[in-house]
Every structure is written in structure tokens, then in C-alpha cells.
Amino acid sequence: MAGYSQSEEDYLETLYLIQLENGVTRVKDVAQALDVKMPSVVAAIRSLSKKGLVEQEKYGHIELTKRGERVGRDVYERHRLLYAFFYEVLGLEPKIAEEDACRMEHHLSPQTRERLLRIVEYTRACKDDEVHFIKRFMHFVNTGEMPKSCPGCSKC
Numbered sequence: 156m157a158g159y160s161q162s163e164e165d166y167l168e169t170l171y172l173i174q175l176e177n178g179v180t181r182v183k184d185v186a187q188a189l190d191v192k193m194p195s196v197v198a199a200i201r202s203l204s205k206k207g208l209v210e211q212e213k214y215g216h217i218e219l220t221k222r223g224e225r226v227g228r229d230v231y232e233r234h235r236l237l238y239a240f241f242y243e244v245l246g247l248e249p250k251i252a253e254e255d256a257c258r259m260e261h262h263l264s265p266q267t268r269e270r271l272l273r274i275v276e277y278t279r280a281c282k283d284d285e286v287h288f289i290k291r292f293m294h295f296v297n298t299g300e301m302p303k304s305c306p307g308c309s310k311c
Contacts, residue, residue: 161261164230165189166199167208168260170219171227180217233268234260239275246293 159167169188173180185196200217203209208223219227234256241252263271278289295301 159226162199163203163206163208164226164261166196166203167219167223167227168230168234169227170209170217171224171231174219174224182217185217230260233263236268236271236275237263240271244274244278244289246289246296 166185166189169185170180173184173188177184182193182196182200185191185200186193189196200209200211203223204211207220208226209217209219211217237256237259238252241247241255242249245252247255
């Protein structure tokens with residue numbers, strides 16, 4: 156979603172996830188989740204509040220507005236999609252897939268997002284059928300050798 160900084164998106168995603176899990180969100184929860192100091196969270200919440208993305212009574216719980224919830228959910232969905240692509244399709248280690256998803260979730264065009272969604276859906280639906288290219292790809296990644304049989308590939 157355009158118009159928000161990476162930091163703002165990180166806060167909104169974190170608020171969204173904490174709100175989903177706990178129902179209520181406190182400054183302390185956000186600080187722990189993002190590994191930042193509480194004054195940093197207070198400043199971020201103040202900024203997000205001015206933009207109409209969160210509401211907070213003085214020293215009270217933090218709540219996402221409808222718009223803030225929409226942005227937080229969108230960032231989280233981009234994150235999950237990227238993680239699925241990196242882990243399920245590319246076969247990256249979970250830690251690397253997670254770290255890369257965190258970095259890239261902020262820089263994904265709608266067109267790329269749609270295409271990634273399609274390939275993840277396709278590979279999930281066709282695991283044992285036509286998507287043997289993933290196994291062949293992983294063979295190539297691990298050995299540097301083209302697989303022996305690859306229908307439609309002129310290099311095999």
C-alpha cells in the first residue's frame with residue numbers, strides 16, 4: 156500500500172498481529188514484538204494516530220482503525236505470500252525465507268504480488284503432478300547440474 160514508510164508498515168503489521176492474538180494491544184507488547192524501546196513505540200503510535208490509523212486513550216490500549224487494520228492485514232498477507240514463495244517454491248531455509256519476506260514485504264508491486272500468488276497456488280495444487288520442475292530446480296540448485304529428464308527443456 157502506497158504512502159506508508161517501512162517503519163509504519165512494520166508497526167501496523169505488528170499491531171494487527173497482536174490484536175488478532177490478544178484482542179488488546181499495549182505499548183509494552185509492541186515494544187517487545189519489535190524489540191524497540193517504549194518511547195519509540197509511543198512516538199510511532201502518536202504519528203499513526205495523526206494519520207487516522209490507530210486510536211489510543213492516554214496510557215490506554217491501542218486499537219487499529221478500520222483503515223489501520225486494512226493496512227496491517229495487507230502487509231501481513233504480503234509477508235505470508237513472500238514467505239510461502241521463498242520456502243515452498245524456492246526451497247529456502249525457514250529463517251532465510253522469514254528474514255527476506257520481512258525485508259521485501261514493503262516493496263512488492265500489485266503485479267508481482269498477483270504473479271507470486273498464482274505460482275504459490277499452482278505449486279500447492281499440483282505438488283504431485285506437473286510441478287516436478289521444483290524438484291528439478293532443487294536438484295539444479297544443490298548440484299549445479301541440469302536434471303536428466305525435463306519435458307520441454309532443450310538443455311536436458
